[in-house]
Amino acid sequence: EVRLVESGGGLVQPGRSLRLSCAASGFTFGEFAMYWVRQAPGKGLEWVSGISWKSDTLGYADSVKGRFTISRDNARNSLYLQMNSLRAEDTALYYCAKHRGLDFRESYGMDVWGQGTTVTVSS
Amino acid sequence: QSVLTQPPSVSAAPGQKVTVSCSGSTSNIGNNFVSWYQQLPGTAPKLLIYENDKRPSGIPDRFSGSKSGTSATLAITGLHTGDEADYYCGTWDSSLSSWVFGGGTKLTVL
Numbered sequence: 522e523v524r525l526v527e528s529g530g531g532l533v534q535p536g537r538s539l540r541l542s543c544a545a546s547g548f549t550f551g552e553f554a555m556y557w558v559r560q561a562p563g564k565g566l567e568w569v570s571g572i573s574w575k576s577d578t579l580g581y582a583d584s585v586k587g588r589f590t591i592s593r594d595n596a597r598n599s600l601y602l603q604m605n606s607l608r609a610e611d612t613a614l615y616y617c618a619k620h621r622g623l624d625f626r627e628s629y630g631m632d633v634w635g636q637g638t639t640v641t642v643s644s
Numbered sequence: 645q646s647v648l649t650q651p652p653s654v655s656a657a658p659g660q661k662v663t664v665s666c667s668g669s670t671s672n673i674g675n676n677f678v679s680w681y682q683q684l685p686g687t688a689p690k691l692l693i694y695e696n697d698k699r700p701s702g703i704p705d706r707f708s709g710s711k712s713g714t715s716a717t718l719a720i721t722g723l724h725t726g727d728e729a730d731y732y733c734g735t736w737d738s739s740l741s742s743w744v745f746g747g748g749t750k751l752t753v754l
Binding site for chain 2: 556558565566567568571580582583616618621625626627628629630631632633634635636637
């Protein structure tokens with residue numbers, strides 16, 4: 522079964538850091554680009570970041586550029602999102618999603634999604 | 645304000661057909677594939693349509709997608725209450741260097 526399981530969310534104060542993880546199983550993780558997508562309470566989907574299959578191309582939404590860092594460990598079948606300088610507007614459910622191709626800039630679609638991990642930024 | 649424009653809501657009776665539009669520009673829909681996602685209440689998004697008009701395995705042929713110029717359309721026929729969900733279009737925007745989603749359309753089956 523193809524599966525993505527996010528973890529690492531929680532309640533954090535503004536300005537602090539958090540690291541999200543996504544464990545992949547059921548497919549050859551190292552052969553696909555991956556994404557982080559978030560959804561604020563009651564809002565729509567917002568792309569956060571993408572990483573190519575061999576980590577040579579990274580991309581970020583303007584809203585998180587300079588604060589968030591995406592990475593992956595293909596040997597551990599894992600995707601990560603290091604979130605620094607968190608703000609209240611980063612409060613959301615964070616999903617990891619699998620791309621259908623090698624490079625996240627290709628518009629082939631996101632065919633597998635995890636259930637998400639909740640990040641709440643509040644004092 | 646989303647880069648891709650979708651109607652906030654659509655509705656139709658059981659058994660009927662509904663369409664959801666997604667409007668963009670040459671930097672996104674006009675030169676890239678469009679995908680569609682269904683998000684049932686309280687669940688993660690699910691891929692419905694990829695590369696404009698292709699269905700993943702397991703998605704019934706009641707769901708179809710099309711693209712013309714800088715717009716895309718999701719059509720759902722034979723509606724039933726289980727189709728009530730939020731639907732999102734998405735694609736890569738070459739100018740923004742960013743994946744973009746529509747604001748989402750809430751489908752109500754009356």
